[in-house]
Amino acid sequence: GINCWNSYIFYNTYPTIRNNIIVYNTAYPAGGGLYCRYDRAILTNNLIAYNNANYGGGIHALNQGYSAPIVTNCIIWGNTGSVDPQIDLEESTGSQIFVTYSDIQDGYVGTGNIDVDPIFVDADGDDNIPGTDDDNYRINSGSGCIDAGDNYALDAGVTEDFDNNPRYVDDPNTIDTGRGTPPI
Numbered sequence: 001g002i003n004c005w006n007s008y009i010f011y012n013t014y015p016t017i018r019n020n021i022i023v024y025n026t027a028y029p030a031g032g033g034l035y036c037r038y039d040r041a042i043l044t045n046n047l048i049a050y051n052n053a054n055y056g057g058g059i060h061a062l063n064q065g066y067s068a069p070i071v072t073n074c075i076i077w078g079n080t081g082s083v084d085p086q087i088d089l090e091e092s093t094g095s096q097i098f099v100t101y102s103d104i105q106d107g108y109v110g111t112g113n114i115d116v117d118p119i120f121v122d123a124d125g126d127d128n129i130p131g132t133d134d135d136n137y138r139i140n141s142g143s144g145c146i147d148a149g150d151n152y153a154l155d156a157g158v159t160e161d162f163d164n165n166p167r168y169v170d171d172p173n174t175i176d177t178g179r180g181t182p183p184i
Contacts, residue, residue, distance in 0.1 A: 031060035056088030116144030151180025
């Protein structure tokens with residue numbers, strides 16, 4: 001993953017945003033992590049955390065009925081804002097967002113979604129300063145995010161994680177709540 005500046009996705013685009021860490025950004029007035037407008041972004045396997053905006057510290061969607069972002073296998077956690085800090089929709093404009101098999105703080109409607117502390121290994125790193133290069137957002141054993149994703153959302157042929165470890169490994173101490181052929 002990468003650390004990313006606030007992202008603004010605009011007008012009839014269909015970006016795929018995959019395997020990113022989008023943390024500690026601030027935007028005004030909306031979309032601290034991502035601001036989606038008139039697009040159908042596909043967000044898979046992303047962490048969107050600790051961002052800030054008045055509306056939608058994590059994701060703000062303004063689609064005016066044209067299309068909607070699709071979010072799968074993401075963790076959206078610890079974002080702040082005055083209105084809907086994790087995901088904010090401008091519903092008066094017909095905005096939609098489809099979220100499945102994701103961990104959303106305070107919950108979100110959608111198949112397989114959970115609301116559990118992801119239990120990061122060390123979110124502020126050895127220096128105890130959040131938002132620096134030593135932050136470790138891997139999930140620790142005991143996290144409810146383990147075995148909770150959607151295998152079908154991954155690209156075909158993906159067999160290893162970022163650390164070159166096998167991607168599909170069953171945690172025998174965790175009940176599979178995700179989707180797909182085990183291991184999840």
